Amino acid sequence: MKPTLLITLFISITFSLLTPLSSSANELDKLSYITEFYPPYNFKDQNQLKGIAVDLLLAATKHSSSKITSNSIRSFPWPRAYRMAEKGPKIVLFSTTRTEQREPLFHWVGPISPTRIVLLAKKSSSIKIESTADLNNYTIGAIIDDIGDQLVKSNGVKSSNIKYVPNADSIAKMLSLGRIQLWAYEENVARWLIKKVGLKNDDFETVYTLNESDLYYALSKDIDIKTVNLLQQAIDKVKASEEFTAIQNKYL
Numbered sequence: 001m002k003p004t005l006l007i008t009l010f011i012s013i014t015f016s017l018l019t020p021l022s023s024s025a026n027e028l029d030k031l032s033y034i035t036e037f038y039p040p041y042n043f044k045d046q047n048q049l050k051g052i053a054v055d056l057l058l059a060a061t062k063h064s065s066s067k068i069t070s071n072s073i074r075s076f077p078w079p080r081a082y083r084m085a086e087k088g089p090k091i092v093l094f095s096t097t098r099t100e101q102r103e104p105l106f107h108w109v110g111p112i113s114p115t116r117i118v119l120l121a122k123k124s125s126s127i128k129i130e131s132t133a134d135l136n137n138y139t140i141g142a143i144i145d146d147i148g149d150q151l152v153k154s155n156g157v158k159s160s161n162i163k164y165v166p167n168a169d170s171i172a173k174m175l176s177l178g179r180i181q182l183w184a185y186e187e188n189v190a191r192w193l194i195k196k197v198g199l200k201n202d203d204f205e206t207v208y209t210l211n212e213s214d215l216y217y218a219l220s221k222d223i224d225i226k227t228v229n230l231l232q233q234a235i236d237k238v239k240a241s242e243e244f245t246a247i248q249n250k251y252l
Contacts, residue, residue, distance in 0.1 A: 148184030
C-alpha cells in the first residue's frame with residue numbers, strides 16, 4: 001500500500017473514532033440547565049451562580065469539551081423549575097433529591113451529595129415528634145413541590161396544616177416569629193439560610209427526619225440515554241479527583 005494511502009486511511013480511522021465523542025460532547029451543549037436558590041449547592045452571589053452542584057457541573061462538562069458556563073444556567077423558583085423538568089424538552093434540573101416517588105419522572109445523574117430532609121423547630125417550643133401521626137398537630141412551612149412538601153404530604157399531613165411560602169428565607173423568619181411551628185426542608189440548606197437571614201442556628205433544632213437520600217441532577221425523560229451516560233461519566237471523573245474535594249471545601 002502506498003504511503004499516501006496509509007496516511008489517508010489513518011486520518012479516516014482517527015476521525016471516525018473522534019467524531020462520536022465530539023458529537024456526544026456537543027449534545028451536552030444542547031441541554032437547558034436550570035436551578036434554584038438552594039445553598040450551598042446552587043445559589044446566586046453578586047449575580048453569579050455558584051455552589052457545589054454548579055461547580056461540579058461546570059468541571060464535569062469542561063472535561064467533556066462542552067462550552068457550558070455559569071451563564072448557561074438559568075435560575076427559577078422551584079415550583080416552576082420542577083414543572084419545566086417534568087415537561088422538557090431537554091431540561092437538566094438541580095439539585096434534586098432522588099426519591100421513590102420521583103424516580104420514574106426523570107433520568108438521574110449523580111449523586112452530588114448526601115442529603116437529609118428534616119423538620120426544624122424552635123428549641124424554645126419543646127416540640128417532640130414521636131410518630132408521623134403527630135405532624136398534623138402543627139403548622140408546617142414548605143415550598144410547593146419541594147421535597148419537604150412532598151414528604152410531609154406522603155406522611156399524611158393535611159393540606160390545611162401546610163403553609164406554603166414562595167421562598168425559604170421567608171420560612172426561616174416565620175419559624176423564628178412563631179407563625180409556623182415546623183419547617184420541612186433540607187437540613188444543610190436550612191442551616192445556611194438561618195444564618196443568612198441573621199438568626200442563630202443554636203435557637204433551632206431538628207425534631208424529625210423525613211428522609212435521608214442524595215442530591216442529583218434530574219434530566220427530563222426526552223434526553224437520549226447516551227447523553228445521560230456521558231454526563232454521568234464526566235461527573236464520576238470529577239468526583240473521583242481532588243478537584244471535587246476542593247469544590248466541597250470551598251462551600252462547606
